Amino acid sequence: MATASHQRQRSRRRPGARFSAFGLLRQGLTRADWPRVWRHRDLAGSYDAVIVGGGVHGLATAYYLAKNHGMHNIAVLEKSYLGSGGSGRNTAIIRSNYLTPEGVRFYDRSVRLYEELACDLNFNVMFSQRGHLTLAHNDSSLRTMRWRAEVNSLEGVDSRVIDATEVARLVPQLDMSEHAHHPILGGLYHPPGGIIRHDAVVWGYARAADALGVHLHQGTELTGIDVVDGAVRGVQTNRGTISTPVVVNCTAGWASVIADMAGVGLPITTFPLQAAVTEPVRPFLDTVVVSGSLHVYVSQTARGELVFGAAVDPFPSYSMRGSLQFTESVAGHVLELMPALSQLRMLRQWAGLCDMTPDFSPVMGITPVDGFYVDVGWGTYGFKAAPVAGETMAELIATGKTPDMIAGFDLARFADGRLVGERGAAAVGH
Amino acid sequence: MLISCPLCGPRDATEFRYVDERRQRPDPEQASPQQWRDYLYVRANPSGPARELWLHRSGCRQYLFVDRHTLTNEVQTAALARTEGTR
């Protein structure tokens, strides 16, 4: 412990520790190493809170607990490397054009936090607000888009239905012919939406949480939760036991497994979600393009690859191997939208796990077990929610009061029959 | 992934539709809201052996009870739902 805090002191004071153009220049000239982004720590015997899952949600929750509420004696347990779950393998779409007013408000707060995140964390997360375009191929999707646009604008979110001409102007590669099987009638355009460097968000939160004294434990797997008289007492891990009154489940695809350790059942099913990238080509696509009817979305990263995603796999699984079927259908659908891309080559496909809920909304807050909190049910859309989820979960854990912003996402809503209707905006859009 | 349909033989998973976990419908007259909504929404979602209901959609159109490992996707057994346990 002594060495750890010593290190912390050093790293806080060390010149050049802050990232900036100037720091970069100095580092380049002196060729000195940058300080470590985060440190290895010994597992302490007790923490005020143990956060399970070193993805963006766990890390953001830890960061805001430390930063906003002064809770520093907390640990994040990650069975593999930081960001190895959905946070390291998602297609990084950020947007707030959801369907329900609760949803729109919630995601809008997240987008605003993301806009300031680079400065807040002193880590460039490269949030590229290049615009998000959902295509309408039939009247019913146009209708849902109008609905979304209306709710969005009532909530002050920039989102509007555009016609085919404007779609063609934004994305000239699209096949706009009327005789396409999925003709493009228009779209929902959301200028503040975009993509982000997902790994940078993870690393930035981790670095900032570490600097505030949070212990990040990679290679540390939760294996059991001790519940006595309906309250959390501690946890077991592959590296030893920890006593703690608070366990926060931030394990997304593995949420049910962790909740089961506390005896809590969840309305969640784990489905793989696959993605793929092509070889890089010169930049030509600067809008995120989504087609709900075709179950596909495309964006081009700063490196030039096209990133493809789709809807979740058709059956639940904890396997992340991926399927050929996915690549065939995603390629087919991309070419239906942009036929000129047939010579581009798919470079790599991968899969991640998604914790799907019946109403495409998260499950956040308290559970029947005292001290056991959930921040799960993030499905295919949770990356964009990390800042606001971390902020509100931290507030709940620190104050014991559920913030209004997330009151509707409570676990009890299922037993009460109060589902949130986000299916129409979240099924493929991410 | 292959599923051995008891009628058609082994076929690719894309021919089938995953329906749900295999579960018991509570008596609708007796069920409390909590029980009924557990049935509607809460899932075991195991990482490991799972008992599931599938439909051989592009084949014989029969519902199957499938025992599958959700980490390896290996199917242990697939039985006709309509006769399982009756013979």
Next chain:
Amino acid sequence: MTSSHRLPPQPGEVIDRAQRFTFRWNGRPYQAYAGDTIASALAASGVRVLSRSLKYHRPRGLLSADFNDPNCMVTADGEPNVRAAHRLVSPGMSVSSQDTWPSLRFDVKAANQLVGRFLGPGFYYKTFMRPQRLWPAYDKVLGRFSHGGYAPTAPDVDRYDQRYAHPDVLVAGGGPAGMAAAVAAADAGARVLLVDEEHHLGGHLRWADAEGLEILRELRAAVQAAGIEVMTDSVVTGRYDGNWVSVLQRSVPGVRERLVKARAKHMIVAPGLIDRPYVVGGNDLPGVMLSTAVRRLVNLYAVKPGERAVVLTANTAGDAVAADLGRAGVDVVRVLDARQDEDVVRIVGRSAVRAVECSDGAVVDCDLVVTAIGWTAPLTLATVSGGRAEFRAEAARFVPVGLPDDVSAVGGIVGDGSTDQLMEHATAVGREAARRASHRAVALAAGVPHARVTAPADTPAVAIPDLRPAAHPMLSLGRTDGIVDFSEDVSAKDLKSAVREGYDSIELAKRYTTATMGPSQGKLEGVNSIAAVAAATGAGLAETGTTTGRPPYVPVSLGALAGRSHQLLRRSPLQGWHDSHGAAPLYAGSWVRPDHYGDPAAEVQAVRDAVGIIDVTPLGKFDLRGPDVPDLLELLYINKWRKLGVGSVRYGVMCAEDGVVLDDGVTGRLGPEHYLMTTTSSGAEATYDWMERWLQTERRQWRVHVTPVTSNYASINVAGPRSRELLARLTDLDLAPDAFRYMQVRTGAVAGIADCVVWRIGFTGELSFEVHVPAGHGLHVWKALLATGSDLGIRPFGIEAQRILRLEKGHLIVGQDTDGLTQAYGAGLDWAVKLDKPDFAGKPELVWQQMRDDYLRLVGLQPVDGAVVPPEASQIVEDGTRIVGRITSSRMSPTLGHAVCLGLLAPHLSSAGTTVTVRLPGGGSIQARVMPELAHVDPEGVRLRG
């Protein structure tokens, strides 16, 4: 330009000197022979620089001279990212370098080299943060660091294709090991598919000595004799659950690329080994090549790769390459033997190799540096199959272990030995593969009722001779810093500094530096990346481990993955008529339907005033038979069915178990135990699954046969005040109002066609008859109706007119006027829900809903200003911004002359007479009044009962 570097004919050459032609490189003409790759033809003309590197835009030349070569991505005839060292050049081909400006030789971005020290790994994470408003500009600048060619803009005229295959044994790799395994498997009776990425079978034997070439000839003959299906210029790209193997087949006549999807009973991986680059200063200069690259150039393409060569060798491949160079007339000025602790310290040069600094201090001038410092096993196919990569320190490479039963490995990927030893091992593995495949075939066929696959004699497993990697010194990172990942421009130093910064596992270091994330996906740079990370952490390579291998093994075109695009469209037998009569097509789910025939309002008018006909074939239709059908109907629908008499029909609504409205439709009783059910078009499939689910799982004792008959009938709705008059002219059925009442069904002949089912219902709100005609006669009846009704003012009408008509009548559309949370009471179906039934799907939820009053309700609405039609999805608000409902359907009613709507409204606003505020898209708002009924036209139902 002439081929100044072409050697005299070589024994194993693959070029055809009889066919010589011209192609273009960056606009200038060059000569090539048939069989040349783009790169070999350019090398033969002395072209050394093929590309510029990603970050620093350093000049780059051939490195591995095969598909994986990171330095020779070019654009060929408009196709970006073509592998110049693999793609065969063709007459007139136009090839150009990528991402170089203004030219390959003078590239302004090479200036990045000067600031290189500031562009360390992840430099962009550390800057450009302030001021925040400038970030979009930075964002654009960073985009310039992307590499690659231009995405084509014109549609691709080439054909792509797919096919399935069912080999017993699929062999990935056609070197000596793969060929021997394939032959052995085929000899043992297996159907074998042998795939090789290169244009010819043979692997490394293609550049072997005379003895090796003789073995190759024999092997090729044996492959042919064994009846093996061979695919060259084809790659095994992936292996998925269930030995589902994807093969990308190129060089297929008439097809650019074909994806073969093989259900292999056994797969043998035989990809050989990859020559590993040496990481040392200057290792990316043009003129630094791997031994295998040089051997290819000399032996396959008869190209002299340089004039003065220095060879760094740690194995026999290095010795062999020195010999090749000697024969080719290259002056081998120095051979450094790593086994004798000789080493290259640094390679010097600016745009090409000029000299080598040797470990003994000598500086040797040269224009070619060849390295043979060790092998990398391409393990992706093995690891995606479930195997693991295990590091063998003594052999300085990873090997595959833990393969599943239906996958094996042969050849260099497993171990080393003489060609005989490799082939002996491969032969045994091939025989064993055939044995396992035959057992697998029996297991697979066991459940197939018609299969006649006989069990093979129970032979014992074939003994597999030992094959292990030979001892090899570990060479990877040299004494100076060099490039590890050529595609990504990542050096060993970059990786080490990333580790020191905290990205201290192989996965984090990969993501932070992007090493192994480029087109070769670690084939060349994987082990060197691991070595660099290990060097910085102090751990061994075994402990450091590999990154996760993923498909595809090599990048696959989207065209091949997509295959042919087929439009799967359902068409009614009348669709041809609609097409030829000006119908605007509407794609609704899987069906194409007539939206309208030009004037929907006039179509509406015809139905209200005279008679219209609409093709409603896509309506889901199910034939239900058996004594327990009433039980099924009682269970599925929220309303009651037991008392439905023969000859009657009834409208019903189905809910899911959560009480949410699922589907609606009309079901009629045709006979004592015979019913016909209709569902919505889009809900037909799901309803069928839903019914069968009950019958096959929960109510297995019920005697009911549900048979889908949607396509058995062409369904025509004849609607309007004169529909009876019209139909009477074509049928003997008694249509008199008392004889054939509203909500009744009759069976008989229409227009001479027997066995038509006619029911009197009224979705449009008019007197109407729905006629279900045996599909093959549908067109006849359709035409007969039009001809017979011409004097009555008949018009065909489409979906749009039907939507208006039903909205005027206040009939809801499930999924439009309801959403994923609308339970039956919310849809205004109070009258239908029968909670006194013992059980039906969703009942508990409806019991509870009925006790609440906190849900949106479907109501009829009319704007106060009847001229304004609020678009569907307009929100209904209170206090300016609080959403209290929305318009779900809206149209201008041609019948009433003002706008009519349906909407979902909060309970406190849903009583008749309330005025609500509807916000219009794009600003502004209007007032609308809640109507007493959903129906705007004829709420009493006089017309349809007429």
Next chain:
Amino acid sequence: MASLADCTSMPKVLVRASPDLGDSLGVHFGLSTRDSSGALVVGYGYGEWLVLDAPDPVPDVIQRLEATPYDGLRSVIDVTHGHALLRLTGADTADLLSRLCPIDLSDDVTPNGAALRAPVGGLGVALVRDDVDGERSYLLVVDRSYAESLRDMLVDAGHEFGLAVAG
């Protein structure tokens, strides 16, 4: 060489009963046979038989069904109009179908007489191997609304085999 013929107008009758009746009808799911009246009886599903080319008035198989003592439910439904029926004949037809259908059509797995339901080009199709005078031949039964789609796909896949289209 391969040829494609449209046989949609051929009578088709769906018979449903207990699968146990397969013995008395002479055929079970997965196989097909010709009954004494010349009708092709296809074991089509769980307790389902599709009778193709049934002669008028009543094919032998249905008489036999009616004669079999059995107290369960039995249904006989005319589905002539509900399905399109295509016949694909020629030595190359297995190869041609391998472009569209994932089933192993080799002689040992799918011999003459085999009947199965499987995707063909993504459509649900009943496939019956029904060789004609020793020449490889397949019957494809598909929902009538998809007839054009299936035919287009077969014609497209048939290009390289010189597929001749009749009718």
